[in-house]
Amino acid sequence: MAAYSALLVKCCLMPLLFRGGWTLAIGGYGRTTAVLRGMGVFGGLLGLAIFVTKVMTCMIIYIWFRATFPRFRFDQLMDLGGTWMIAMALAKLLFTGVLGRALPLGVCGGGVLSVAA
DSSP states (O other): OHHHHHHHHHHHHHHHHHSOTTOEEETTEEEOHHHHHHTTHHHHHHHHHHHHHHHHHHHHHHHHHHHHSOOOOHHHHHHIIIIIIHHHHHHHHHHHHHHHHHSOHHHHTSTHHHHHO
16 A cells, blocks of 8 residues: 555656646646636636646556566666676776767867867
8 A cells, every 4th residue: 555655746746846747838838737727716716637647647657667677676676787887887987988078179069179189
């Protein structure tokens, strides 16, 4: 039961923090908070329906993901992290360093790579 409670809390936080909460606005256009507030009670119910739809979509994706992929044992995760992930991270670091030195400064966009030049 605690796993489902945690699932509900995670799926309620996801729309609130990253998906616009109870609004359907893109770039300030659409059903913003001001538009929903102007609609009165219907706007509040519409905002609730939008939020519940976003939460249910998140829950469906979360459950679908958990059902699709196998669960790893602890020793499998340690093996995955120790042999594959560290090697991939070091290869990416080496590739980024070589790329930063090989390309002209303007191509990389400056930033962190300009310190190394």
